[in-house]
Amino acid sequence: MEIEKGKTFKYLKEKREVSQQAKDQLKEFNRMKKSILEALKEGELTIIALSEKLNMPEPEVVYYLMSLVKYGFVATGEVDDMDEYFTYKIKQ
Template sequence: MNDKKATINEIKKLRQVPDEVKVRLKEYGRIKKTILKALEADPKSIPEISAETGLDQEVVTYHLMTMIKFKEVEVDSLDDMDEYYSYRKAEG
């Protein structure tokens, strides 16, 4: 049994997560929380989220599309001028 644990520990040493990946993951989590917090009160468009959070519109768009893919955010409606969709937190 000790040999098995030793082997597992050696494999863990070889499979270290690079620091760059850890930093990116933390940044993704921070941005995701910021966007979800902006959407708590009411649905918002990408420019509105960008203005409220201080994030670039490209960053907001990328993360919103990712969150839509994983069903964390939903499309709410299209504005009156048919320019921007508004997004809301997914229910459930």
């Protein structure tokens, strides 16, 4: 196969199959990203509130939310009066 610079992924795609685990991970991340960003559209939320709204375990919300902060989709808001929980909002 002729290898075109900038499109070498096609070469590896011919030789190697993408694992089901990699496909599932991508699907799960996209699902979580969509759910979290959708929930935050209505306003800032804490992790506890997000977890209740999405009916998802809190540790999972922490992991995906913090990943979305890292990737620049979400920004950290203010901490509550007890200095315990931060809110999170969609990054403008």
